[in-house]
Amino acid sequence: MRLEEGWVPVALSSSIEAGTSAGAVVSGSEIVVWRDTGGTAHVWEDRCPHRGMRLSFGFVRGDHIACLYHGWQYDAAGQCRYIPAHPKLDVPQTIKVPLYRVAEKYGIVWATASADALLPDFGADTGFTPVRSVSIDCAAFAVQTELGLEGPAAVITVDGDTLLVAVQAVTSDRTCAHLVLLGAEPHPVARQKHHARWAEALRFRLETTSEVA
Amino acid sequence: MAQPTLYHYELDEASYRVRLLLSLLRCNVDPVAVDMFPGQEQLKPAMLALNPQGTLPVLKHDGLVLHGTAAILMYLAKAYDPAGRFLPEAPAEFGAVVTWLGFSEIALAPAFQARLNAMFAAPGDADALRRRARAAFRTMDDHMTLRHFDGQDWFCGDGATLADLALFPSFALSRDYGVDHDAFPALRRWIRRVRALDGFITMPGIPDYH
Numbered sequence: 001m002r003l004e005e006g007w008v009p010v011a012l013s014s015s016i017e018a019g020t021s022a023g024a025v026v027s028g029s030e031i032v033v034w035r036d037t038g039g040t041a042h043v044w045e046d047r048c049p050h051r052g053m054r055l056s057f058g059f060v061r062g063d064h065i066a067c068l069y070h071g072w073q074y075d076a077a078g079q080c081r082y083i084p085a086h087p088k089l090d091v092p093q094t095i096k097v098p099l100y101r102v103a104e105k106y107g108i109v110w111a112t113a114s115a116d117a118l119l120p121d122f123g124a125d126t127g128f129t130p131v132r133s134v135s136i137d138c139a140a141f142a143v144q145t146e147l148g149l150e151g152p153a154a155v156i157t158v159d160g161d162t163l164l165v166a167v168q169a170v171t172s173d174r175t176c177a178h179l180v181l182l183g184a185e186p187h188p189v190a191r192q193k194h195h196a197r198w199a200e201a202l203r204f205r206l207e208t209t210s211e212v213a
Numbered sequence: 214m215a216q217p218t219l220y221h222y223e224l225d226e227a228s229y230r231v232r233l234l235l236s237l238l239r240c241n242v243d244p245v246a247v248d249m250f251p252g253q254e255q256l257k258p259a260m261l262a263l264n265p266q267g268t269l270p271v272l273k274h275d276g277l278v279l280h281g282t283a284a285i286l287m288y289l290a291k292a293y294d295p296a297g298r299f300l301p302e303a304p305a306e307f308g309a310v311v312t313w314l315g316f317s318e319i320a321l322a323p324a325f326q327a328r329l330n331a332m333f334a335a336p337g338d339a340d341a342l343r344r345r346a347r348a349a350f351r352t353m354d355d356h357m358t359l360r361h362f363d364g365q366d367w368f369c370g371d372g373a374t375l376a377d378l379a380l381f382p383s384f385a386l387s388r389d390y391g392v393d394h395d396a397f398p399a400l401r402r403w404i405r406r407v408r409a410l411d412g413f414i415t416m417p418g419i420p421d422y423h
Contacts, residue, residue, distance in 0.1 A: 015398040020405065023395045057388070057420070068420055132358050135351075135396035176396070192362045200355060 001140075001152050001169060002027040003100060006117040007110040009153060009166035009178045010043060014130045016109060021065060023056030025170045026111075031100065032056040033109055036063040036076060043100040043111035044078055055097065107180045108166055120153045122164060127184035131163070131192055134199040135176050138206045140169035143177055146206055155182065158198060161191060177202075217242045217274035217289075220263065222249040224332070226325060226382045227282045228270040229416040230317075234286055234378050237412040240293045242272075250333045283314045286375045299375045309369035313376035317383070320349040324383040324390075331390035343392055350384055350397050357399035366406045373410055381407045386418045 001008055003026050010024050011033050021034035023046055030046040032055045040063075046054045048067040057068040064073040064081060072095075073082040080095035100111040103119055107128040110119060136143060140152065144167060147156060153166040161181055168176040179199055181187045219235070219242040221228035235242055247269055248254045256267045264271045264280040272279040272288065279285050290300035301307055323345035329335035330342060356368065368376040385404050387394065394401050407413065415421045 012398070015402070017402065017405070020401075022398070022401055023393060025393075025395060133398050170395075174396075189362045193359055196355075196358055196362070 003029060003031075003111060003113040005112075006114055007103065007112045007119050009108045009168050010111050011109045012130045012133050012178050012180070013041070013104050013107045013109055015133060016041060019060045021056050021058060021060055023054060024168075024176075025174075027169050028171055030054065030056075031111065032065070033111075034060055034065050036060060038063060040076065041102050041104055041109050042076060043102045043109070045098040045100075047097070048072060049080070049095050049097060106164055106166075106182065108164075108178050120151075120166075122155050122182065127182065127186065128164070129181040129183070129187040129192060131179035131181060131195045132199055133176055133178045134203055135170070135174065136203045136206050137174055138209075139172060140167050140175045142206055142209075143167050143175050143202075146202070146209075158195065161187065161195065163195060214275055216240075217272050218245060219243070220245045220247050220255075220260065220269060220271040220273070222247050222255075222269050224417055225249055225269050226328060226386060226416075227268070229382050230282050230379050231270050231272070231285050231289070232416070233381070233414060234289055234299065234375070236414045237299075237373075237378070237410060238289065238293045239412065240289065281318075283311075283318050283375075283379060286314070286379060287311075290375060298372060299378070301370060301374070306370055310374045310376045313368050314379050316349070316352075317376075317379035320352065321346075321380070321383045324349060324387065324392075327390040327392075328383075328386055339390075343390060346383070346387065346390070346392055347396070350387070350392070350400060353380060353384070354397040354399045357403050361399055361402070366403065368403075373407065377403075377407055382416070382419070389418050 008026050016033055016035045018035050018039050019037045021032055024031050024033055031043055032046040033043050035041045046056050048055050050072050051069055053067050053069040055065055055067055058066050063076050066073045071084040072080055074097055075081050078097040078099045080091045083089055100113055103110045105119055105125050107130045155164050162183055164180045164182050166178040170176055254260055255269050263278055266280055268280055272285045279288055300310055323342045326337050327342035327346050330337040330339050367373050384400055
């Protein structure tokens with residue numbers, strides 16, 4: 001699924017610490033996922049309007065993100081606020097980074113360019129335990145088929161636990177699956193490890209299959 | 214004891230592994246810059262007399278000449294880190310650290326070569342090197358994913374060791390040779406911890422955020 005089509009899982013919430021940024025790719029589009037020091041997550045196009053540098057290489061300062069190249073700073077609305085080489089300049093409103101809608105639910109950061117898409121609903125967002133994001137060298141549909149998922153995000157039962165699998169199509173041959181254990185009670189570390197290893201086995205299975213095919 | 218002499222090259226990842234440890238240990242050396250690119254001075258008689266293998270870095274100390282990055286790191290830890298913070302004495306902890314040191318020399322060799330290939334036109338099949346580099350990072354990411362469940366931030370033990378210092382540069386520099394960080398969330402978190410170490414220094418390609 002592309003960002004224009006609906007809500008795409010782009011990271012585990014726990015992977016994006018406050019004051020940090022990370023690059024990601026959705027169906028070939030580069031995005032930056034960052035969290036300001038106040039804890040709010042942002043998802044933008046990963047390109048500084050100045051020289052096209054990826055903003056995910058930059059750094060977060062409070063509720064601004066700064067480009068690594070020349071330090072241009074953007075506020076939470078994507079508006080450029082400060083250009084170090086011209087400290088007294090009132091920055092024109094036209095210098096703005098395109099941004100996506102963002103939501104955090106079930107311990108996952110979701111993003112979309114669609115104005116009316118509905119967030120996936122797997123019941124009350126009451127409890128979750130993050131497992132991991134696993135990057136797999138195969139197409140997104142291969143992950144869905146292998147696990148029998150009804151759509152790009154679905155809940156399945158794995159070894160007695162309720163596992164949310166949220167699939168992010170990276171490129172035509174790369175996929176990222178974000179895994180979260182659902183349930184009001186926090187799952188013990190041993191279960192997190194169990195499912196992290198399950199994810200490694202899933203990756204192995206899918207990559208071995210695609211080599212044969 | 215006189216202070217050691219370090220033969221190194223500013224843009225060389227292996228040299229940086231050693232400079233990073235020296236900085237964390239607050240250990241002074243006499244640095245000697247060797248022109249690796251384009252000069253290839255490490256392969257000329259003066260340097261070959263010190264290290265016939267023609268690699269950098271080389272450490273000279275009290276008549277002893279050391280080459281091989283892991284060997285130099287271990288030597289410096291023995292000589293300047295008596296508390297064993299970076300190379301613990303106890304067999305189990307020691308074993309874990311030197312296992313990852315071995316990984317840094319062998320499994321990360323393709324990552325090392327991929328960077329030389331991308332930046333200095335050193336020979337090699339760029340796609341194959343990148344693929345093997347990604348495979349090594351995946352092993353590291355899987356390991357750190359499990360470590361984080363236990364609330365651990367480092368490759369072994371409960372603090373930074375030689376393992377972290379030897380593994381850090383290849384991943385931190387991976388964008389130099391076209392391997393992005395997005396597929397390795399546990400490593401992204403880990404390199405932020407390394408960056409925050411007291412005494413941390415950068416090298417070209419590893420930006421200083423401050």
